[in-house]
Amino acid sequence: GTTGDSLDIKQIFSGxxxxxxxxxxxxxxxxxxxxxxxxxxxxxxxxxxxxTLALSVLFGSIEIMxxxxxxxxxDGSPILGSIESKKTTxxxxxxxxTLRVKASALFGSVEVKE
Numbered sequence: 001g002t003t004g005d006s007l008d009i010k011q012i013f014s015g016x017x018x019x020x021x022x023x024x025x026x027x028x029x030x031x032x033x034x035x036x037x038x039x040x041x042x043x044x045x046x047x048x049x050x051x052t053l054a055l056s057v058l059f060g061s062i063e064i065m066x067x068x069x070x071x072x073x074x075d076g077s078p079i080l081g082s083i084e085s086k087k088t089t090x091x092x093x094x095x096x097x098t099l100r101v102k103a104s105a106l107f108g109s110v111e112v113k114e
Contacts, residue, residue, distance in 0.1 A: 011035040027051035032060040040065045046097035057108035069096040081105035086113040
């Protein structure tokens, strides 16, 4: 579940939709097997201006919604799946934080968007 300032979500054969409003968000883990997770981080402030999310999906999907002012750095390895960021790049002067996404997708998809 959402334990204050970090995520720890494990979905198997089901789906979840979460809105996180932490003002000291540290990141966390989202694992999906045969299911889906929609995580809305648009009300979040990053702890120290930076956080890391570890995302893992097997036969499912993870969708992360982030504020426009964040820089998102995606590092991942899709195998018969997709990992993509549809987030527009923001100039350093305008950014309020950096979210690092470490993702793996096997027969599934990970998407980061505004």
